[in-house]
Amino acid sequence: MSEVVLETKDLSMVFPDGTQALKNVTLTIKKGELVSIIGPSGAGKSTFMRSLNMLNKPTDGQIVFEGENVLKARGKQLRQIRRRIGMVFQHFNLIKRSPTYQNVLHGRLGYMPSLKGGLGRFSEEDTRQALEILRRVGLEDQAFKRADELSGGQQQRVGIARAIAQTPSLLLADEPIASLDPSSSENVMTYLKNVCQEDGLTSIVNLHQVDFAKKFAHRIIGIKAGEVVFDGSPKELTEGITNHLYYSK
Ligand SMILES: Nc1ncnc2c1ncn2[C@@H]1O[C@H](COP(=O)(O)OP(=O)(O)O)[C@@H](O)[C@H]1O
Ligand SMILES: [Mg+2]
Known part of the structure; x- marks a missing residue:
């Protein structure tokens, strides 16, 4: 049985203006998994990722990262948690x-x-x-x-x-290839996957390109209007599910 790195339980996020960005997101992520989160713009992908290291403080639920209760962490403990979470950004932030x-x-x-x-x-x-x-x-x-x-x-x-x-023990990448052409995207995802595999590093990669998620991820999680509507292997992500995720109300 593989080791659990991250668990979220009924994670919800309502912004002060009343926008509900996450609704009861419950997930278990295991060591070494490359998980891709997909979903249309505004689905809650970035909010989910930012919740994990408390850049956005969720309004409800729980996050357990390597056995620690993230939402209760303050000061030094929170800094030490953040140190174990590597971030990759859409616009590189170099x-x-x-x-x-x-x-x-x-x-x-x-x-x-x-x-x-x-x-x-x-x-x-x-x-x-x-x-x-x-x-x-x-x-x-x-x-x-x-x-x-x-x-x-x-x-x-x-x-x-x-x-x-x-x-880090967890790598978070929020739309890491959204600003790149298809061939650079392919190249960047290949390096990202290889580096994670070599180090046994767990990663969560937000992508809106379904084809890249299917090609590189071990597991795909589909989010729509803040809710998990799909969680499975690339093979299990059928065209019907993709259409539901992106095109139906
Ligand atoms: N700081 C904020 N205040 C209010 N609403 C926000 C804020 N950040 C994001 N949202 C809203 O939360 C929802 C999810 O946004 P986001 O997580 O950025 O989606 P995605 O990354 O999937 O495109 C959207 O409706 C967005 O407008
Ligand atoms: Mg986003």
Whole structure:
């Protein structure tokens, strides 16, 4: 039986303006799974992801991450939980003027005294590790270039490298390929999947492209109007279910 990394129980989120973005989301996610969350725009995918590390505080329900009650965590405990959750963003969120390897090192900031990290004083060992991680995403030859000199797909691979540098136990990627062309998307998803597999890392990837979810995920969760309406393997996601998810009221 595989180890459970994350559980949500009846997770609900109502924004102050009354928008119900999540309704009783109950899920169990196991170690090493690559789970893709799909669903139309506004379905609640980002809200779900942001709830997991309390960027949005859910209004009801429970989140248990590696045995810890996330919604009860405060201060140091919350920081330590967030350190174990790596994030990859649609728009990469790199420091454009900094070299690639320094962007990767920012993934390690959670482990450093803040002053040292803030001044960009990384040890030789940190730099060596950053280069090793860049090698894993095929960017060893881009390490000393400014981040904004890289292509979109390369920048997202830096985003993945930065998340990995944090040595997380859960990787969250919110629409990581939404700004990329199909061939870069394919390439980025391949690296993301391989890196997770090599490290036994659990990942949740929000995607609105069903074809990419089917190709790369072990498991697909369909969300519609804040509710889970599908949870199964790519094979089980039929055209009928996809149509229901995206096109029916
Ligand atoms: N800060 C907010 N305040 C009010 N409503 C919000 C806020 N953020 C998101 N929403 C609403 O919550 C719903 C889910 O949004 P979101 O999680 O961004 O969906 P998705 O990522 O699937 O496109 C939408 O109706 C959206 O308008
Ligand atoms: Mg979103």
